[in-house]
Amino acid sequence: MKVRLSIMCALMVFTSSNAMASSAVAIPEGMGPLPEKVDVPANNSMSAAKIELGKQLYFDPALSKSGNISCNSCHNLGSWGVDNQMRSIGHQWQRGGRNAPTSFNAAFWSAQFWDGRAPLLEDQAKGPPMNPVEMADDDADMLVARLQQAGYGPLFDKVFGKKGLNFDNMAKAIAAFERILLTPNAPFDKFARGEGDISPAAKRGMEKVAEIGCTSCHSGPLFTNNTYQQFNYGVDAGRKEVTGNDGDDHYFRVQSWRNVAMTAPYFHDGAVESLDEAVRIMAKAQLDVTLSKAEIADIVAFLKTLTGEVPSVTYPVFPRPAGKALDFRD
């Protein structure tokens, strides 16, 4: 329906040469611009104060035991929500188990982490602080005590009411901030709305991914159907580690193509350095299609049109106690 609408729009504004170009190639079924709104859980309504608090927490390394690691360390908003590392560097320079997924548009996924072990952003935000190879807090009490010491108490009270500073509310505030981390207006989105064009190579790539079946999983405006699919690559058991079911062996959440050109390196192990190679491997592994170099180049040209606009974020000032050091530990 969305597709038909956007094509109609393109026809309606036929005096625009861009729109004319857009209408020359049909957009495959299901594809469309990034949705404008995300679902918000009933128990975590959005407010400006909550988003601001969530932003402070997102950027504040005081969430980590060492005081050295923030959410933004691995999900850097300056580099499309990732750290461009194969596997992220955490507490004591330990490496994480999987490549850091982007925080941009994460509000749209049906579950978080490569294995989907966190249903909501609120659940995800509790993971890294407690992970011994990431922020390495001993427990939630330690983290809450440090946030209290840092002066976050009054800010939580303002948002969540009296004695509002706790682990759940920390996660809620971060999740609220993450729900504004959307990247609309990618070249493809403008093309789909009849407001701009994409290159002939990108159009060939767009048709190719539909033709060979990539879009049976990387479907819809998010370019993921938000399901788990088997990917027989590497040694990581994926979702089986969560469910314990052999049937989930090597299953991973289908990743979105949104901003994929900007989030190298690729796959859950981050071992693939180029998007060309990632496309080649996926087509062979999942669809048994051997793509030519020209076809790969076309598909990559299309994927590059899915790089959106990063929202403007004013860097926050963290609360800190005047004249006192915080209790950071190695």
Next chain:
Amino acid sequence: MKVRLSIMCALMVFTSSNAMASSAVAIPEGMGPLPEKVDVPANNSMSAAKIELGKQLYFDPALSKSGNISCNSCHNLGSWGVDNQMRSIGHQWQRGGRNAPTSFNAAFWSAQFWDGRAPLLEDQAKGPPMNPVEMADDDADMLVARLQQAGYGPLFDKVFGKKGLNFDNMAKAIAAFERILLTPNAPFDKFARGEGDISPAAKRGMEKVAEIGCTSCHSGPLFTNNTYQQFNYGVDAGRKEVTGNDGDDHYFRVQSWRNVAMTAPYFHDGAVESLDEAVRIMAKAQLDVTLSKAEIADIVAFLKTLTGEVPSVTYPVFPRPAGKALDFRD
């Protein structure tokens, strides 16, 4: 002169109760609001594009060999230009040799680093990338190659002209950005301008620091006379390590009091956790004055009035090559 002017202003607006309060206590000779402008070297004029590029470089961990450490890691603009660490965490989780000084107002200092080994911000900015316990780049060529790979070339060309990407220009851009990192409008500044009041305790502290002689070094609107002074504390030889002169043993650059309440822990070794204790130690070591608890509390109340307003900084988006990983190394 500035002092006399601000008192005159206070008298002129005598209908304001705040201004009346301001005029009740004379501001000690030399103290005054933070200067509005900084000196800019003739060979590094300011421009909006240069400041923007400097901001990208300041926040971008791609300046480090590992891709994990940015200027902002240790000089975090969310925590008043410091990391609140005793000694900063660098490459491979190594600790730096001294407590990280703040980048806020650093444009006003006569030299950079605790030992003054860098005359200008342009010199300072070249230090951390090459320091093996900080960003750990092997050499300037390695760093420049990575910035080229990341896509900084066209941004440098725009600011510095053709083939503008080099180590010197990287430092120039960062320095230009740092020259806007000023924190005006501290409560003391407003008081000095007759626009606001400070507490009776802070006023007593203000008079006490002048009376006992703290302000013979922590003088002027910056609360530092920008000289080197001997501080017989700890094992660090300070400026002697730069000059090789025994006469410089245990000499350090006089630190500014601007935002000092927000930059715990204290001293070049970062071993002192509270501002109270730092004040007590300094008065005894430098002036042979044993302060009472009440006097220390007054002085700390005054120092807290020197916390200024952090400038609004929009978090940058870094250039990155589409579909390609960067060459980060351990």
